[in-house]
Amino acid sequence: MGGFPHSIHFTGLNKPIRAEHAVRNLEIIGEIPREIDGAFFRAVPDPAHPPIFEDDILLSADGMISRFSIHDGHVDHDIRFVETARFKAERAARRALFGKYRNPFTNHPSVEGVDSTVANTTPVWHGGRLLMTKEDGHAYEVDPASLATIGSWTFNGRLRSQTMTAHPRLDPVTGEMFFFGYEANGLCTTDIAYCIADKSGELVSEQWFKAPYCASLHDFAITENYAIFPLFPTTADLARLKAGGEHWAHQQDLESWVAIMPRYGKVDDVRWFKGPKGVSAFHLVNAFEDGGLVHLDHCLSDTCAFAFMREAGGINRAPQDIKGALTRWTFDMAKPGDSFVERPLGPPGDLPRLRDADQGRAYESAWYLTMNPQGGPPIPGGPVGAMFNALVEVFPATGRLAMLGLKPGMGLSEPVHVPSRDADKAGWLLTVVDTQMGEDDFRSELWVLDAGDITRGAVARALLPVRARPQVHGVWVSSAELARTR
Numbered sequence: 311m312g313g314f315p316h317s318i319h320f321t322g323l324n325k326p327i328r329a330e331h332a333v334r335n336l337e338i339i340g341e342i343p344r345e346i347d348g349a350f351f352r353a354v355p356d357p358a359h360p361p362i363f364e365d366d367i368l369l370s371a372d373g374m375i376s377r378f379s380i381h382d383g384h385v386d387h388d389i390r391f392v393e394t395a396r397f398k399a400e401r402a403a404r405r406a407l408f409g410k411y412r413n414p415f416t417n418h419p420s421v422e423g424v425d426s427t428v429a430n431t432t433p434v435w436h437g438g439r440l441l442m443t444k445e446d447g448h449a450y451e452v453d454p455a456s457l458a459t460i461g462s463w464t465f466n467g468r469l470r471s472q473t474m475t476a477h478p479r480l481d482p483v484t485g486e487m488f489f490f491g492y493e494a495n496g497l498c499t500t501d502i503a504y505c506i507a508d509k510s511g512e513l514v515s516e517q518w519f520k521a522p523y524c525a526s527l528h529d530f531a532i533t534e535n536y537a538i539f540p541l542f543p544t545t546a547d548l549a550r551l552k553a554g555g556e557h558w559a560h561q562q563d564l565e566s567w568v569a570i571m572p573r574y575g576k577v578d579d580v581r582w583f584k585g586p587k588g589v590s591a592f593h594l595v596n597a598f599e600d601g602g603l604v605h606l607d608h609c610l611s612d613t614c615a616f617a618f619m620r621e622a623g624g625i626n627r628a629p630q631d632i633k634g635a636l637t638r639w640t641f642d643m644a645k646p647g648d649s650f651v652e653r654p655l656g657p658p659g660d661l662p663r664l665r666d667a668d669q670g671r672a673y674e675s676a677w678y679l680t681m682n683p684q685g686g687p688p689i690p691g692g693p694v695g696a697m698f699n700a701l702v703e704v705f706p707a708t709g710r711l712a713m714l715g716l717k718p719g720m721g722l723s724e725p726v727h728v729p730s731r732d733a734d735k736a737g738w739l740l741t742v743v744d745t746q747m748g749e750d751d752f753r754s755e756l757w758v759l760d761a762g763d764i765t766r767g768a769v770a771r772a773l774l775p776v777r778a779r780p781q782v783h784g785v786w787v788s789s790a791e792l793a794r795t796r
Contacts, residue, residue: 311360311361311362311363311364311406312360313360314326314357314360314361315360315361315364315365315366317364317365318690318695319366319367319368319695320357320368321690321750322689322690322691322695322750322752323689323690323691323692323697323721323744323752323777323779323780324368324690324691324692324695324779324780325750326356326357326371326779327356327776327777327779328356328357328358329389329776330374330389330390330391331387331388331389331776332386332387332388333386333387333388333774333775334386335384335385335386336385336386336387336756336772336773336774336775337772337773338383338384338385338770338771338772338773339768339770339771339773340758340768340769340770340771341383341769341770342380342383342384342385342758342770342772343383343738343758343769343770344382344383345730345731346380346728346738346740346758347380347381347382347788347789348379348380348728348786348787348788348789348790348791348792349377349378349379349380349454349786349787349789349792350377350378350380350726350740350756350784350785350786351375351376351377351433351435351440351454351784351785351786351787352375352376352377352378352433352723352742352781352783352784353373353374353375353376353430353431353432353433353442353781353782353783353784354373354374354375354376354389354430354778354779354780354781354782355368355369355370355371355372355373355374355428355430355779355782356371356372356374356391356779357370357371357372357406358372358391358397358400358401359400359404359405359406360405360406361406362406362407362408362409362416362418363409363410363416365618366410366411367411367618367693368692368693369411369430369693370408370411370428371428371430372391372392372394372396372397372428372430373391373392373394373397373428373429373430373431373442373444373450374389374390374391374392374430374779375389375390375392375433375440375442375452375457376388376389376778376781377389377454377457378740378756378772381789385756385772387756387772387774388457389457390457390458390459391459392428392429392430392442392450392452392459393458393459394425394427394428394429394450394459394462395424395425395462396408396421396424396425396426396427396428397428399420399421399424403420407420407421408421408426410554410555410556410557411556411557411618412426412446412557412558413551413554413555413556413557414426414497414551415551415552415554416554425447425448425462426446426447427444427446427447427448427450428444429442429443429444429447429449429450430442430444430782431443431444431445431476431782431783432444432476432477432782432783432785433452433783433784433785434449434478434487434785435454435785435787435791436478436480436487436507436511437487437507437508437509437510437511437512437796438510438511438794438795438796439451439463439511439795439796440452440453440454440787440795441463443474443475443476443478444476445473445474445475445476445491445492445528446473446493447462447472447473447474448462448463448464448469448472448473448474449462449463449474450462450463451463454787454792454795455792455795465507465511465512465513466512466513468513468516469505469513469516470494470503470516471490471491471494471495471501471503471505471516471518472491472493472494472495472496473491473492473493473494473503474489474490474491474505475489475490475491475492475527475528475529475530476528476783477489477528477529477530477593477594479530479531479532479669479670480666480669481532481669481670482666482667482668482669482670484509485508485509486506486507486508486509487506487507487511488504488505488506488532488537488573489505489506489507490502490503490504490505490527490530490539491503491505492521492524492525492527493524493546494518495518497546497548497551498524498546498547498548498551499524500520500521500522500523500524501518501519501520501521502518502519502520502521502527502539503516503517503518504516504517504518504519504537504539504571504577505517506573506574511796517576517577518577519569519577519580521541521567521569522541522567522582523541523543523545523564524545524546524547525541525542525543525544525545525546525567526541526542526544526545526558526590526592526614526619527539527540527541527542528592528593529591529592529593529594529608530594531594531596531597531606531670532573532597532669532670533573533597533598533599533604533670533671534573534598534599534670534671535572535573535599536570536571536572536573536597536599536604536643537570537571537572537573538568538569538570538597538604538606539568539569539570540566540567540568540585540591540594540606540608541566541567541568541569542566542589542590542591542614543560543561543562543564543565543566543587543588543589543590544558544559544560544561544590544614544619544623545558545559545560545561545564546558547559555622556618556619556622558616558618558619558622559619559622559623559624560588560590560613560614560619560620560622560623560625561588561623562587562588562613562623562625563587563588564587564588565584565585565586565587566584566585566586566587566588566589566590567582567583567584567585568582568583568585568606568639568641568650569581569582569583570583570604570641570643581643582648583641583648583649583650584648584649585639585650586652588612588613589610589611589612589613590610590611590612590613590614590615591608591609591610591611591637592609592615592660593608593609593660593661593662594606594607594608594609594662595607595608595609595636595662595664595676595678596664596668596669596670596671596673596676597670598670598671598672598673600672602642602643602644603640603641603642603643604640604641604643605638605639605640605641606638606639606640606641607636607637607638607655607676607706608636608637608639609634609636609637609658609659609660609661609662609678610634610635610636610637611632611633611634611658612632612633612634613625613627613632615629615632615660615694616693616694617629617694617695629694629695629696632658633658634658634659635654635655635656635657635658636654636655636656636657636658636659636662636678636704637652637653637654637655638652638653638654638655638706639651639652640652640653655704655706655709656678656702656704656711657680657702657711658680658681659678659679659680659681659698659702660678660679660698661678661679661698661723661724661783662676662677662678663676663677663678663724663725663726663727663739664676664727665727665729665737666727666729667729673706674705674707675703675704675705675706676703676704676706677701677702677703677704677725677727677739677761677764678701678702678704679698679700679701679702679722679723679724680698680700680701680702680713681698681699681700682699682700682713682715682716683715684715685699685700685715685716685717685718685720686699686717686718686719687718688721689719689720689721689744689746689752691721691744691780692721692723692780693780693782697721697722697723697744697780698721698722699715699716699720699721699722700713700714700715700716701713701714701722701725701739701741701759701764703764712763712764712765713764713765714759714764714765714767716743719745719746720743720744720745720746721743721744721780722741722742722743722744722757723741723742723743723744723780723781723784724741724781724782724783724784725739725740725741725759725784726739726740726741726784726785726786727739727761727786728740728761728786735762736760736761736762736763737761737762738758738759738760738761739758739759739760739761739764740756740757740758740759740784740786741756741757741759742754742755742756742757742778742781743755743756743757743768743771744777744778744780751777752777753773753774753777754774754776754777754778755771755772755773755774756771756772756774757770757771758770758771758772
């Protein structure tokens with residue numbers, strides 16, 4: 311194409327920026343709490359070149375690593391492209407060479423065999439390394455100080471899986487990282503690799519097992535004793551790819567499945583539970599044990615949230631017609647059979663954030679994004695084309711909810727939690743908030759929220775001099791942790 315398409319993936323907040331920059335001393339409104347000391351890293355997809363096909367999507371955009379550095383009440387911002395093999399090949403050619411989303415049969419012949427991941431989904435901090443991840447390939451290591459790309463990370467060549475999830479789980483007690491890769495043995499294979507890296511970042515375990523079908527397995531969860539893999543019926547098919555079709559197509563009449571195994575056990579011990587047909591969840595809040603019960607809390611909807619995945623499966627439903635809720639699935643590990651119990655916990659939404667210390671354990675509350683009924687129509691942007699305009703805190707044990715609803719013309723991205731040095735305080739949330747100023751004009755700000763009372767709104771705001779592209783996920787790394795860089 312000679313230019314970018316005029317679709318939801320390239321207009322509004324999704325309009326390409328394609329610029330690296332560094333800005334010191336952002337203008338601050340209010341006062342940044344001095345105990346917030348470290349870096350907020352964000353994964354920001356931004357296409358470096360117009361795509362080959364007009365129906366390309368935001369998920370194909372090149373990864374950028376964004377960093378808000380916060381020290382002594384000051385905020386700096388830097389953003390750079392992750393220089394993947396794909397990015398370097400296209401930069402040399404000065405044009406796009408990779409075709410449809412995750413379909414190598416539509417690529418230019420010159421990039422056959424070139425690593426195609428764009429590393430655009432989640433920054434991960436573990437073992438003194440900053441990794442940029444996307445589930446279709448290996449992670450890329452990035453220097454947390456310069457944001458320069460170091461290279462593809464395969465755990466010193468030990469990782470056999472061809473892919474690594476963008477949603478590893480870090481145990482707050484042991485410091486271990488638990489992760490997986492689906493399509494681990496190549497395109498459309500049903501192989502899942504389950505892996506463990508110790509607290510220093512060394513790969514210590516990799517086991518493979520088979521899924522019932524090649525499914526979207528975007529996220530997973532751990533408890534103190536289990537690893538939990540939910541599979542939803544958005545499926546890949548090799549024949550469809552060879553015919554030039556989409557990687558994913560949602561199958562509304564196909565069952566979902568959940569695999570549960572001892573987290574330090576053998577994959578031979580995987581137990582499969584059959585879930586409802588046609589449902590979908592991309593992100594999980596948490597999982598934890600309650601006696602012999604295992605609870606899995608996730609952002610569930612009655613069909614796939616991505617229109618291009620629904621349409622590839624012949625499902626034509628407007629986004630406002632999709633039903634969903636924050637939902638708990640409870641598995642009784644002492645009972646035989648493949649059934650489980652379901653109950654709703656909160657309103658529909660996505661992009662949940664949990665306190666790092668609560669990972670895999672019973673938790674008092676968590677936050678996620680939703681829609682404000684009084685917030686007016688959503689502003690255009692983000693992976694599904696519309697930005698969330700409210701932040702909810704949910705308390706599963708009591709059912710209580712607290713909500714920060716934004717005004718019309720505003721949207722926000724997934725927050726990160728910054729713990730307080732005072733154990734009696736809830737800490738802070740950081741999130742980027744965008745405001746539409748005109749048809750194609752947006753203002754972007756970093757908001758600091760009191761995690762103990764999000765309804766207060768921002769206690770401080772750092773103003774970006776240019777608009778920001780919507781992020782996917784982010785991570786907070788304290789200055790003390792950054793000092794342990796490998």
